[in-house]
Amino acid sequence: MSEAKKLPRWPEVETPCIGYCSTALGDDMCRGCGRTATEVDGWIFLSDPEKAAVWDRIERAGVGFRWTDSGKR
Numbered sequence: 001m002s003e004a005k006k007l008p009r010w011p012e013v014e015t016p017c018i019g020y021c022s023t024a025l026g027d028d029m030c031r032g033c034g035r036t037a038t039e040v041d042g043w044i045f046l047s048d049p050e051k052a053a054v055w056d057r058i059e060r061a062g063v064g065f066r067w068t069d070s071g072k073r
Contacts (some may be wrong), residue, residue, distance in 0.1 A: 014051075015043060016058060018066050034064030 020032030023040045030040055039046075039054055046054070062068060 016055060016066055020065055031064045032063060032064055034058035034061055 011073075016033040016035060020030075020031045021040065023029075023035075023037040028037055029035070030037070033040075035043075035054060035058055043051070049073040058064065059067065
């Protein structure tokens with residue numbers, strides 16, 4: 001299990017970001033947390049239910065270093 005996978009989840013923490021954001025480098029999907037570039041950019045504007053839905057989706061998808069050792073499923 002990756003160290004990042006042991007990190008707290010919603011609602012304990014506000015964001016799934018683990019400080020390894022690849023969307024700033026042009027990726028459509030963040031290799032760190034698994035959110036889309038649109039979700040990363042607009043995160044502060046999402047309601048709590050919308051954030052919870054994103055958390056559920058990215059955890060189910062299991063893509064990104066937050067959820068796996070290699071960042072890929």
